[in-house]
Amino acid sequence: MFSLEGKVAIVTGASRGIGRAIALAFASQGADVALCARTESALDQVAAEVRELGREALVQVVDVRDAASAEAAIASTVETLGRLDILVNNAGITRDTLLMRMKDDDWEDVLATNLTGPFYFTRAAARIMLKQRGGRVLNISSVVGLMGNVGQANYAASKAGIIGVTKSLARELGPRGVTVNAIAPGFITTDMTSGLKDEHQSRLRDAIPLGAFGEPEDVAAAACFLASDAARYVTGQVIQVDGGMRL
Ligand SMILES: NC(=O)c1ccc[n+]([C@@H]2O[C@H](COP(=O)([O-])OP(=O)(O)OC[C@H]3O[C@@H](n4cnc5c(N)ncnc54)[C@H](O)[C@@H]3O)[C@@H](O)[C@H]2O)c1
Known part of the structure; x- marks a missing residue:
């Protein structure tokens, strides 16, 4: 039902965590995938996994903060893989600290x-x-963009901002057949969250109705739906994948 046969996707931050899981899930549904991140060796590994699934992979070392590199990545995806159907804006970072200690750079x-x-x-x-x-744009937001969080004013601003972008572009691009949706994960087990202290993790787990953290594959499943033809009538939405953390 969520087949991506014949489609080409580009995924940013595809070297690990949620981006890697989305790239592999797309490949397993039949898509060829362009993989973007900053570390070539990690991307090469994910590319090998995509090829093991019988799909084509294109490795692109890109810093998403650079406009020219973004343009080049999109152009070389079309040139090498033949087309572009799905964009997943997944690359993301945190620089958590309280407001009074937050530097301009953070x-x-x-x-x-x-x-x-x-x-x-x-x-x-x-x-x-x-x-x-036609096309699909998926933005990886966060429940923090919906509810805020102590020590994450910068991150919450970025993740709330991407929801505004999602809704605006859903209106702007919808008339030409392009859907734009966001996924707001809760706490997902990846390198991004591995640094949190055990005590903090157990407090967070207690606040989740399903009683567990999510896995990158839980986010990838929602991404497969939104990228597929099954979601052709869904746009401008924020799908929470958070175990009920924010209801
Ligand atoms: N893990 C969670 O609990 C969680 C929750 C909500 C939202 N998210 C969001 O999901 C996305 C993926 O998070 P993750 O947990 O897999 O993180 P991660 O740290 O494991 O992976 C982040 C990826 O982004 C890439 N990246 C970072 N900065 C980049 C840049 N400037 N240019 C290119 N690539 C860059 C990294 O190389 C890596 O591939 C992020 O947008 C994150 O904010 C994560």
Whole structure:
């Protein structure tokens, strides 16, 4: 039902965690995948896994904060894999600290990566999607963008901002057959969250109705639905994958 046979996707932050899981899930549904991140060796490993699933993979070493690199990544995806149907803006960082200790760089790095990066990639991808009158844009937000969090004013701003972008572009690109949706994961077990102290983790777990943290594959499953033809009538939505953390 969620087949991606014959489609080409580009996934940012695909070297590990949620981005890697989305890339592999897309490949297992039949898509060829362009993999973007900053570390070539990690991307090569994910590319090998995509090829084991019988699909084509294109490795692109890209810093999403750079507009020219984003343009080049989109162009070489089309040139090498033949087309572009799905963009997943997944690359993201945290620089958590309380407001009084937050440096200008902490603010700017997070906004540049989590919000400006998706803007660069979406602008470049939309040029192609609008022309072909179809496409899917998926933005990886966070429940923190919906509810806020102590020590994450920068991250929450970026993740709330991407929801505003999602809803605006759903309206703007919808008439030409391009859907734009966001996924808001809760606490997912990845390198991003592995640094949290055990005590903090157990407090967080207690606040989750399903009583457990999510896995990257839980987010990938929602991404497969939103990227597939099954979601053709869904746009401008924020799908929470959070075990009920925010109801
Ligand atoms: N893990 C969670 O609990 C959780 C919860 C909600 C939202 N998210 C979001 O999901 C996304 C993926 O998170 P994750 O947990 O897999 O994180 P992660 O740290 O494991 O992976 C992040 C990926 O982004 C890439 N990246 C970071 N900065 C980049 C840049 N400037 N240019 C190119 N690539 C860059 C990294 O190389 C890596 O591939 C992020 O947007 C994150 O904010 C994660």
